[in-house]
Amino acid sequence: MSGLSWEIVLGLMGGGLVLLMGLGVPVAFAFLAINLAGAWFILGGEAGLKLLALNATEAVGSFALVPIPLFILMGELLLHTGLATRAIAAIEKLIVGVPGRLSLVAVTSGAVFASLSGSTIANTAVLGRVLLPDMLRMGYHPVLSIGPVLAVGGIAMLIPPSALAVLFGSLAGISISGLLMGGILPGLMLAALYFAFIIVASRLRPGLAPPDPVERLPFRTRVKPFLIYVLPLMGIVVVVVGSILAGIATPTESAALGSIATLVAAAAYRSLDWAALRAALLGTAKTSALILIIISGSITFSQILSFSGASRQLIGIVTEIGLEPLVLVAAMLLLALLLGTLMDQVSIMLITLPFFMPLVNQAGIDPIWFGVMMLVALEIGLITPPFGLLLYIMQSVAPKGVGMRDIVVGMAPYLGLELVGLVLLFAFPAIALWLPGLLR
Amino acid sequence: MAAVRLLDRAVGLLIEAFGLLSGIVIAFMALAISAEVVVRALGLPAFGWTLEVSEYGLLVVGFLGAPWVLRHSDHIRVDVVLRSVSPRARHWMLLFANALSALVCFVLAWYAASAAFEAFARGSLLFKYLVIPQWWILAILPVGTTLLGLEFVARLARRLAGRPVAQEEEFGEAVL
Amino acid sequence: QDKTLRVGTFLAPQGVWHGPLAHLIETVNAKDVGLTLELVADPSSVSPFQLGNAVQGGVVDMAYISGAFYTALVPESDANKLFNIPVQELRENGAMELLDEIHRERMGAVFLGKLGDGIQYHLYSSKPLESTDLSGWNMRGTPLYRPFLEALGANVVQMQGSEVYPAMEGGVIEGYAWPLWGIGDLGLLEVTEHRVEPGFYNAEISVIMNENSWNGLTPEQQAALTEAMIETEAWFIDYRNEVDAAQRALQDEAGIEVITFSEEENAKMVQTADDAGWAVVIQNSPQYGERIKELTYR
Numbered sequence: 001m002s003g004l005s006w007e008i009v010l011g012l013m014g015g016g017l018v019l020l021m022g023l024g025v026p027v028a029f030a031f032l033a034i035n036l037a038g039a040w041f042i043l044g045g046e047a048g049l050k051l052l053a054l055n056a057t058e059a060v061g062s063f064a065l066v067p068i069p070l071f072i073l074m075g076e077l078l079l080h081t082g083l084a085t086r087a088i089a090a091i092e093k094l095i096v097g098v099p100g101r102l103s104l105v106a107v108t109s110g111a112v113f114a115s116l117s118g119s120t121i122a123n124t125a126v127l128g129r130v131l132l133p134d135m136l137r138m139g140y141h142p143v144l145s146i147g148p149v150l151a152v153g154g155i156a157m158l159i160p161p162s163a164l165a166v167l168f169g170s171l172a173g174i175s176i177s178g179l180l181m182g183g184i185l186p187g188l189m190l191a192a193l194y195f196a197f198i199i200v201a202s203r204l205r206p207g208l209a210p211p212d213p214v215e216r217l218p219f220r221t222r223v224k225p226f227l228i229y230v231l232p233l234m235g236i237v238v239v240v241v242g243s244i245l246a247g248i249a250t251p252t253e254s255a256a257l258g259s260i261a262t263l264v265a266a267a268a269y270r271s272l273d274w275a276a277l278r279a280a281l282l283g284t285a286k287t288s289a290l291i292l293i294i295i296s297g298s299i300t301f302s303q304i305l306s307f308s309g310a311s312r313q314l315i316g317i318v319t320e321i322g323l324e325p326l327v328l329v330a331a332m333l334l335l336a337l338l339l340g341t342l343m344d345q346v347s348i349m350l351i352t353l354p355f356f357m358p359l360v361n362q363a364g365i366d367p368i369w370f371g372v373m374m375l376v377a378l379e380i381g382l383i384t385p386p387f388g389l390l391l392y393i394m395q396s397v398a399p400k401g402v403g404m405r406d407i408v409v410g411m412a413p414y415l416g417l418e419l420v421g422l423v424l425l426f427a428f429p430a431i432a433l434w435l436p437g438l439l440r
Numbered sequence: 441m442a443a444v445r446l447l448d449r450a451v452g453l454l455i456e457a458f459g460l461l462s463g464i465v466i467a468f469m470a471l472a473i474s475a476e477v478v479v480r481a482l483g484l485p486a487f488g489w490t491l492e493v494s495e496y497g498l499l500v501v502g503f504l505g506a507p508w509v510l511r512h513s514d515h516i517r518v519d520v521v522l523r524s525v526s527p528r529a530r531h532w533m534l535l536f537a538n539a540l541s542a543l544v545c546f547v548l549a550w551y552a553a554s555a556a557f558e559a560f561a562r563g564s565l566l567f568k569y570l571v572i573p574q575w576w577i578l579a580i581l582p583v584g585t586t587l588l589g590l591e592f593v594a595r596l597a598r599r600l601a602g603r604p605v606a607q608e609e610e611f612g613e614a615v616l
Numbered sequence: 617q618d619k620t621l622r623v624g625t626f627l628a629p630q631g632v633w634h635g636p637l638a639h640l641i642e643t644v645n646a647k648d649v650g651l652t653l654e655l656v657a658d659p660s661s662v663s664p665f666q667l668g669n670a671v672q673g674g675v676v677d678m679a680y681i682s683g684a685f686y687t688a689l690v691p692e693s694d695a696n697k698l699f700n701i702p703v704q705e706l707r708e709n710g711a712m713e714l715l716d717e718i719h720r721e722r723m724g725a726v727f728l729g730k731l732g733d734g735i736q737y738h739l740y741s742s743k744p745l746e747s748t749d750l751s752g753w754n755m756r757g758t759p760l761y762r763p764f765l766e767a768l769g770a771n772v773v774q775m776q777g778s779e780v781y782p783a784m785e786g787g788v789i790e791g792y793a794w795p796l797w798g799i800g801d802l803g804l805l806e807v808t809e810h811r812v813e814p815g816f817y818n819a820e821i822s823v824i825m826n827e828n829s830w831n832g833l834t835p836e837q838q839a840a841l842t843e844a845m846i847e848t849e850a851w852f853i854d855y856r857n858e859v860d861a862a863q864r865a866l867q868d869e870a871g872i873e874v875i876t877f878s879e880e881e882n883a884k885m886v887q888t889a890d891d892a893g894w895a896v897v898i899q900n901s902p903q904y905g906e907r908i909k910e911l912t913y914r
């Protein structure tokens with residue numbers, strides 16, 4: 001136990017984790033296996049294992065995590081009641097007569113849903129299902145069809161509500177409301193970058209997005225569905241944000257109000273039935289259970305690491321090297337991007353944050369700025385092969401005949417745009433910090 | 441053999457019930473927390489118990505919902521290596537993964553159960569708004585991990601019998 | 617023989633709250649009895665709510681912990697905040713022996729001593745209090761002072777610590793209770809307008825030790841440890857006065873106004889707090905509650 005030097009503890013625990021995950025042990029159970037060994041050798045025998053059980057229970061039963069299921073519920077309700085599908089159809093009517101029309105529809109819808117749902121998967125799935133078949137039938141190139149859907153789907157984790165941001169804030173011990181506010185402008189900035197890229201690309205290369213023969217309806221007819229099916233949904237955003245600002249609810253409570261507001265919206269559109277409600281609740285339970293059990297594994301992992309002294313020592317060393325804070329931030333983001341090619345978002349947070357956050361605090365780096373950049377880096381990981389969650393989601397919802405090759409080709413320019421966005425955030429921290437600053 | 445099948449069915453029913461319970465718990469959390477906001481806005485006394493009941497609810501969703509998720513889909517795994525090896529190697533890797541997962545679940549279940557039992561024997565109470573026996577809360581983890589362990593054993597058995605669970609042959613199970 | 621004891625703290629190991637533990641560790645380590653205290657656990661490794669269990673199981677040998685965090689093991693530890701007899705006197709009148717006995721019985725731990733005498737809790741608010749009647753007020757509460765806030769007529773709202781700031785700012789709550797120390801660390805200076813004087817209760821911190829680890833020490837080491845504890849308890853008085861003054865100055869500087877009432881009403885408020893607190897202690901421990909009150913409270 002204490003006979004082991006910290007380097008060995010660190011190597012065994014970190015290496016063991018990577019090894020088990022590589023062998024195909026599910027993430028939660030890879031953590032658990034390492035934690036059991038760590039509890040035995042580092043915390044000390046059976047007492048250590050019992051303490052591990054207590055710690056795992058406390059890690060999950062934490063009020064800070066309550067918004068996670070509630071934010072996911074919002075997205076699942078939109079998906080299963082069909083509200084999302086109708087909103088897309090309405091936005092589609094609104095945007096006409098421009099090259100790359102459907103791509104712009106995808107980006108706009110994606111940004112709207114990002115503010116209504118905390119789930120990148122639900123967003124990508126719904127956009128892919130509804131828009132892709134038309135796009136591909138009309139001969140859109142992957143760069144203007146698959147790409148925008150993939151890219152904008154990921155924005156859901158930046159623009160609140162965001163289950164991932166809540167998780168990040170609670171694992172990193174930084175202000176959750178600050179992080180949520182901090183993600184808004186960067187999310188919109190990315191959407192604007194995609195928008196600009198689509199306009200430029202479809203002007204320069206008209207072949208990428210053939211013009212569609214949409215019949216020219218009068219403006220009033222086009223705007224009516226938007227007013228009916230999209231605008232009222234913004235009432236949900238008003239409920240979530242407004243209830244906090246008006247002093248009616250705490251941030252956690254606003255998540256509950258948001259899910260009830262979504263329910264009310266579905267009922268108002270007469271889209272709510274038992275089947276949809278049941279599907280939404282079970283879908284939420286599934287995703288939440290997955291996240292929560294991984295959280296219990298990872299939090300206890302970093303507790304054991306901290307107990308062993310390895311975290312402290314590592315920080316001591318990095319502090320001694322005396323990296324410039326900005327170099328340090330860049331190095332951490334690069335590491336997150338690299339891990340993002342191989343691992344899922346939650347696991348990356350869990351593995352890196354126990355090391356990153358003490359370094360960030362030590363170096364006096366603004367944790368919200370760092371948190372928002374990490375969220376963007378994690379978002380990039382959603383679309384980088386070989387392991388990119390949204391790539392797989394896309395594959396499962398795309399029409400037959402769409403291969404991984406098309407998906408990767410379509411994604412490539414947006415990967416570049418997201419990296420540009422990350423660099424902009426790095427150069428201009430105000431993009432992330434301005435809104436949270438207003439809140440303070 | 442019939443006994444084993446009966447056990448499998450009983451466990452299956454329990455797991456399904458917990459899946460349903462997880463969904464109900466989420467609905468209850470949304471309703472109770474919202475109701476508390478309304479009650480407060482009307483100037484009526486706060487419930488007081490929403491915070492801790494929500495915490496306990498997360499335990500139900502996390503630990504009792506997990507076996508249900510495992511039964512119906514899969515847990516997230518990093519499948520870079522799994523994808524690139526031969527089917528035979530993949531078979532052995534998944535055998536190992538299931539066996540190890542089952543083992544660690546049972547080990548944790550044992551120690552979590554003994555922590556719960558000690559709290560029971562000591563008569564420990566949780567003094568929050570609601571005063572409840574601590575073992576009620578500590579018992580959730582061992583029940584969940586036992587069911588997870590049984591589910592991994594079932595997967596192991598099916599793989600050994602040559603009919604592996606379909607989800608294990610697919611990749612890219614998604615999270616957020 | 618040389619012995620190292622693993623110590624855990626329920627708070628981040630820096631800042632004003634850590635001072636007393638740092639002093640205790642220094643004092644013990646300076647004594648030439650082959651005994652070293654090493655801080656191995658803090659909230660990043662063992663949650664405050666599990667630190668009592670860590671002592672019980674021997675994962676750490678010693679803990680610096682507030683009684684509120686291990687009531688599941690020792691329900692009587694909830695009473696520590698209510699003591700108003702200085703710890704030096706508690707060592708004379710048999711109270712320490714009683715606490716030690718209870719800790720040994722309930723969790724197999726030795727009660728070494730108590731720090732934090734006189735760090736009081738205060739009511740803080742965003743709007744001026746006219747009286748101690750809090751009817752119609754939404755106050756953030758934890759189990760620690762919920763019975764007291766309810767006795768004042770407040771509507772007690774539960775939320776996690778990180779939500780107090782937005783809740784104060786938006787107006788979900790009009791006030792909260794917190795020790796005099798640490799409002800600044802929580803970032804609450806800017807959303808807080810008033811502090812009620814006098815304070816109530818003690819933000820006490822106990823030092824407890826696993827019984828087996830204690831028994832494994834030589835009599836000389838045990839004596840040195842007790843001696844260091846007593847020295848730290850004595851040292852603490854000046855330390856507290858210094859930090860109290862600094863924290864008051866910090867709050868003054870942030871424009872937090874002091875609210876106080878008539879002598880009579882102040883006394884009534886403190887009495888209400890104490891009565892509410894003791895009622896809970898005695899209800900939760902019919903066995904020892906009354907006896908603890910007799911020895912520690914006047």
Ligand code: NA
Pocket residue numbers: 113114115116117118119155156157158159160161162
């Ligand atoms: Na979102």
Ligand code: NA
Pocket residue numbers: 340341342343380381382383384385386387388389
């Ligand atoms: Na990736």
